[in-house]
Amino acid sequence: MLLFIEQVVNGLQLGMMLFLMSAGLTLVFGIMQVINLAHGSFYMIGAYVGATVTARSGSFLLGIAAALPAAALAGMVVEAVVLRRLYQKAHIDQVLATLGLIMFFNELTRIIWGRQPLFLDVPPWLAGTVTIIPGIPYPSYRLAVIGVGGLVGLFLYFLFGHTRLGMQIRAGASNREMAGALGINIKMLYTLVFGLGALLAGLAGVMAGPILAVEAGMGESVLILTFVVIVIGGIGSVRGALAGALLVGMVDTLGRAFLPTVLRLFLSAAYADGVGASLASMSVYLMMAAILVWRPRGLLPAHA
């Protein structure tokens, strides 16, 4: 029973990590109608800059403070130089261009930092464990990730629902020309939104750095799951991204943790482990297919 609770918390934490990544991606896709495969690259830039600044300064908070503007800046530069030309084009052109950007950023990272994976450790003040329920010592850092994810969710809710900027962004998403005719600087707005998306990805990257390996190409593995999340949640909807991320995090974690055990009831141990492992990795995609059959636009699609 305790194990089950612990795995649920693990699923929550994975979900929050995915939410950080997918919030930015769904914003860009939903508001700007642009498929950005290079989102994983901003995640990687956040992790690399965070690792470098933390190593030099000795402070993880400084690392985060440096990673966010670095990722946002990279995002805005990419938007101004590459994506601006692609808004009117077909999605396939956007896919090709941003795919090229992935390879460019991967090589750039290898040129600047070398092939050696960078070292980024959990800061000492978050390195212990917290006994959330008697009998389960849970790493405090992962609780911090859950906390940060929650804060980001609240921030986005506040931004879009209760600020002028959020209103302008939603107007621009609904009807770009009309919003422009009413005097809103759409170009600047889009650059800002893209920068915000990249900033969120960079935050995900620097938060993930202490747990995962900081290496070139680290964005790709997360990117696939992120796309699954935003498709499940509904493209363009931040609430959908949260719901989708939590769902994917839970299903993936609980599947990996308990499918082999469940299968052992029916199959021999060796088969159960192998089949269970394979089924667990498929479970997320099976769920996505099922949800799309039931709700083609996702669980919580954005309005209009």
Add this chain to the structure above:
Amino acid sequence: MRGLILALICVAIGFAGGAQAADAVKIGMVTTLSTKAGYLGEEVRDGFRLAMDQEGGKLGGVPVELLVEDDSRKPDKAKQIAERFIKRDGVKIMTGIIFSNVAIAVVPKVVRGDVIYVSPNAGPSLLAGKGCHPNYFNVAYQNDNIDEVVGKYVAEAGYKNVYLLAPNYPAGKDHLAGFKRFYRGELAGEVYTKLGQSDYAAEIAALRAAKPDAVFFFLPGGMGINFIKQYAQAGLNDSIPLFGPAFSFDERLLKAVGRAALGVKNGSQWTHDLDNPANRQFVEAFRKAYGRTPTLYASQGYDAARLIGSALARVGGDVSRTDDLREAVRQADFDSVRGKFKFAANQHPIQDLFIREVVQAGDDTYTNQTLKAVFTDRGNAYVDACKMD
């Protein structure tokens, strides 16, 4: 008259230059220099090149030319490069492949094309047993060896309830099988994770619930970094010791993991502190040339070069007669950085295998320290399955 003398001089220079070019033996190296695992190929290449540089561009007194190409860990690309080396460049000796799946795709065709292949890393059981060939040599190890040594050590150290973890692909299953060959105890669990998985929180929680007394895992590259860091963050490395093959504990990975790997015992056929003259000069020369401590891959590249050099010296630089070249390689008459070295019947090494421990070397550096030799003169489990014509 002057024109004639000029022409004669040109011809003479041309001959001399041509003779020089004809003398240099071409060695084709297909290795992984890109992707996340690219540093493995870098290490093998740098170790190989060090041996060449130490002899001024020669191996065994014979001038050699090393052709290096990146296979990006793709079997198709590696096959194309190998074909190009053989058909266009006419190489008779090839080496370099890091990954077993690439090796299985490339080596059988290469060795049937009358080319000698010396593997500096990949040692799949398929090529050691049923798929063995007289032209295929492995100077590093047979893949299972590195796990066998850990299995034997864990059994001897008295652990009775071990938890196993590996990715769900053929090499993962092979490595766990190698461990189980010499481990005599219970298995608290045998878990296969997704290849390329980053977050192991679920597996670590399940592991803690199963209460093993030790953990053996095979998670190469970034997967290993992730797992080791997360294991330490869960506070488990003080209560349940970690064991693994050297692939997750080379110098470069240790730098990315920091103190999380402290105290982990891992198995290998080489460490930089092995005390023999060949190794001492190798480590010093490598440090001086490249500014870093060599990993086991670099030592394997170096030994591959010296093995080829010893063979070239025996045939006097003449690689046209493959049978003689093959015999010369079989003799393995060179000073390996591992100390003693000879080939088993299936042309994989018979060597000592060690257990090492990760210790702190400086303020922020961690390295491996040899604890003891667990196997002496260990061959491999596939000798009988290999029937060489």
